[in-house]
Amino acid sequence: MKNILSPKFFSISLAVPLLIFLFIMLHSCESELKPPPPPSVVSGKIIYKGGVNAWPDSSEVYAIRVALFKTEKPDGFFEAVINGEAYFNFLSYPLFVDEFEYSIEILDPPVELNYMVVSMQYNEILDSQRVISIYSKSNNFDEPSSLFVNPGTTFTNIDFYVDFDNLPNQPF
């Protein structure tokens, strides 16, 4: 009982809550809400060689999309989308134009994009896709380039060149 009444006891009574308070304060700084990081974006142009006149017949073109695949050799367009292995905008980009500026938000960076294409849907079925351009720094469809997208990173010059008379080999 004597120990309980000692100044040491009171010092501890004072110190313990203050230490707990300091611990909580230090800990709390980590948990507060913060602005979300700016979106990671891949953007650029789709440039159609020969302009609007070079497009195939309208009955052969249903939608145009840019698809960014995580894997270098995806099994299929539809499978990759279902498995969350690809980024793309569901709505088609404008058809029968000379060029178009696209932009795709990458929702879960960091991520490496190993295969980036422009794909043309040629009928109403989503799986009916034909790759019409592949991003390549060397302008060689057989040598696809990759990008590593960090949180908040924006790539602005990821351009695609489409030549309807010289399409790349179809990957799927």
Added chain:
Amino acid sequence: MNIIFKYLCIFILISNYIILNASTYSISGKIINKENNKPLSGVTVRIDKTSLGAYTNKYGEFTIDYVPNGDHILLISMLSFDKNIKHIKVKKNITRLVIGLVPKTITTNDIVVSANQRIQSVQDVPITIAVITSSDLKNKSINSLEKALEYVPGIQINRDNVSLRGSSGFTWGAGSRVALLLDGFPILSGDNGDMKFDALPLYSTERIEIIKGAGSALYGTSAIGGVINLITEDPKPELQIKSKIYSGYYTKPKYKDWEYSKKLHFDTGTELSISKLFDDVGVLFSFSALDEESYREYDTKKLYNGFSKINYRFNNKNKIDIVGSFSLSEADDWGWWNSLSKPFLPPDDVENVQVFADKYLLGTNYQFIFDENNFGSFRSSVYYTQFENNARPSSFRASDAININNELQLNSKINDYIFLTYGLNFLNNNIVSTMFRNNSQQIYSGYAQGEFALSDYINTNIGFRLDKEMASDSLESPLQFSPKFGISYFKDDFKLFSSIGRGFRAPMAAERFPSINYNGIKLISNTALIPETSWSIELGTNYEIQIDKNLFFIEFSLFQNHLNNLINPEFVGSNLQFVNVSQARIQGVELTLRTFLFGMIGLEGSLSAIDPIDLEPKDKVNYLKYRSKFLMNGKVFIPMKYIELVMDYKYVSRMMEIDDELGSSVSDADARVPSHIVDLRVIYDMEKHLKMPLKLILNGFNVFDYYRIEMVGNMGPTKNIRFQMEYIY
């Protein structure tokens, strides 16, 4: 029903007249500060188990007339002093009674009125009661009830809802599970059944009592999770004029991305109160005005409140209190944020709408004494709430509601060991609304309870209440029988108590008949709602111990609340509807500690651990929505000669569950984190320093500018620096 009450009232008046001449005596004396023998003014001196009492004048003197012959207990109490309980035998006039009060170092709740609707020592009460004092309200520049309640152990504020020990989730305020009273008059709105946080006379409030656990056995509907009672000041014997002005600003967000305005946003307010007791008449008037620019865009508010209280003492056996208040406000109709990227801005497509709201209360409380053992009161009040917005016709909302309450209560002291309280209550809600349809609701009630002193150390409390609800266009509600039982053991500074009671809550018009489209969320009606009910049980103890001049107060309680037919807003398809959905069990523990060490530093802390389980579905553990598991408060204060430093800390753990469907309307609905809020305060008392009747206070709220939500899609208040000056004459 109203006619019956009128006749009862007339009968009581006549009976009083007849028995007025019974033989009585007077008690007079003086109350002094035991430390310096100086007289204390404004001390409450009351006779236990009667309505007799007085306040001391500036010389510390008091007189209580018409005290019946026999043994009595004098309760002498004043804020910041330890209570004094004195046993006296009255067989002739008692004069020159001198009673000393000792200044206390830690806050304990000595005298309460809300537990059994009469003044009594807290040790007789078998439940946990928290008290917010007027100095807490004044020093923190509190101008709205929810801000006062934030630091009460076990309370979580979910924007418009007060959740007492996990009782409520988030329902846009509709259907409060905590009853709200102003001087005993019920003031939940007649349509929403919600608390109008900003319509209360906080500057004239002496204290706020919070009863934890079901209180329907005495208070009826809504007291399922507890009761909050604001007790306003009585007019002072000497003329008192006090006024307060304050102004503060919100600092700019610490993250550049969140900056939304180049100018600082200010909150400015002023309050004024005048009171005086003239012989048999006491008057108190107060007024307040507030201009809030808020910490976010499109969330401004202008508010004007007025309050008056008039006491008239016909004689020492009959008196009447008349209470009136009004509140007028104009506010932006903030719903939720744009997104976590723009938390201080509304959604891009939101319509710029203002809401205009008026609230008026008129209440009378007539108190009468039949004889030395029988007394009572008749309370009657009208509470009118009205609001409308200025939106285009498709979003226009308006509702008028009148809540009329009549209550006759009688008290009988059978002998020194048995005390009875019984009464009749009639509540009527009339609603005229574009949102909830025109409808009405009546609740007829009768109640009785007995307090039995089994020995000098053991008190028991047994009671029940019957309520019959009738509402237009609704399913017939079953008769509600709400019993309660409590027992307390106390000796010296130790108390052990336990209680069990049933609570119920009748659905409100806002839950039965809504037809609202709010920012893309459609709320539809459900006329098949039935009352929700609860059983709550509590086991608690408190103990005051002094070790080497240092006083420690410890309070601990275990509680469980079992809720049936819980009324919750649920998504039914794409629409929201109030439905009787679930059975729930809320268990928890609450620990409170207070001490004052070395005569220089005060520490207070509390921890509430709550386990709110939704018992349906039965195959997995589901937490009730919008509840947190841990609530913690801390306070450190260092009083010096004329300066006091205070730090408050509040922790609320991350809300466990929310409505996932809200995500379709509210961006980043799942952005929720634990809450850590630290407030700092410096109080400079110029009365103590320079004999000037001024008090200067610098408040820093959320000084670490900690960002957290107060509700889904709603960032909580950011850092606010506020200066306050109070003048008391």
